[in-house]
Amino acid sequence: MATPFLPQISADVFKQKQASADPDDLYELLVTPLHEELYKRQTFDFFNDLSIGQQLLISYDYVRSQVEQGGFIQLIQNGYIGLLPSMPGWLQVIGAHEMAQTLDNVLKIFVQHRDILSKERSVEEFALLYNEFRELEQSDRDFERLNEPTVKLILAYAGHHPEEFVAIAG
Numbered sequence: 056m057a058t059p060f061l062p063q064i065s066a067d068v069f070k071q072k073q074a075s076a077d078p079d080d081l082y083e084l085l086v087t088p089l090h091e092e093l094y095k096r097q098t099f100d101f102f103n104d105l106s107i108g109q110q111l112l113i114s115y116d117y118v119r120s121q122v123e124q125g126g127f128i129q130l131i132q133n134g135y136i137g138l139l140p141s142m143p144g145w146l147q148v149i150g151a152h153e154m155a156q157t158l159d160n161v162l163k164i165f166v167q168h169r170d171i172l173s174k175e176r177s178v179e180e181f182a183l184l185y186n187e188f189r190e191l192e193q194s195d196r197d198f199e200r201l202n203e204p205t206v207k208l209i210l211a212y213a214g215h216h217p218e219e220f221v222a223i224a225g
Contacts, residue, residue, distance in 0.1 A: 061222040062088035108219040126195040
């Protein structure tokens with residue numbers, strides 16, 4: 056295995072973001088360097104250089120971005136379904152049991168309808184999927200309800216295991 060990718064963060068900045076009233080401050084501090092490095096490398100092989108916690112964080116961030124913009128239908132159609140299979144187990148470890156169940160439910164729906172949901176489609180055909188797969192609407196609502204508490208659990212884990220996410224300097 057290659058040397059793990061650990062962004063350098065000063066102890067003061069980490070403590071400041073950790074103490075912030077806005078959890079997004081710490082979240083962005085941890086996830087932004089991962090996105091920047093992934094963009095620089097232009098390959099998902101980068102995941103092999105990440106800790107389990109970093110993999111959860113960046114995977115969750117992609118899922119969150121897709122689901123907030125267009126629900127799980129968009130996530131599936133944009134090819135990010137491959138991020139989901141390992142996430143429920145990780146989420147269970149940090150105590151995000153309901154979010155783990157939500158993602159597991161989405162995976163079950165995907166597996167049951169893989170041939171339909173995996174098909175490339177036009178924008179018009181894509182829009183029709185929202186009517187065809189109403190069962191995913193509940194998963195979208197559950198994700199929206201559970202997102203904030205899940206982020207807090209991810210950040211609590213990161214706060215207890217900073218060495219898994221960053222190299223703290225000084």
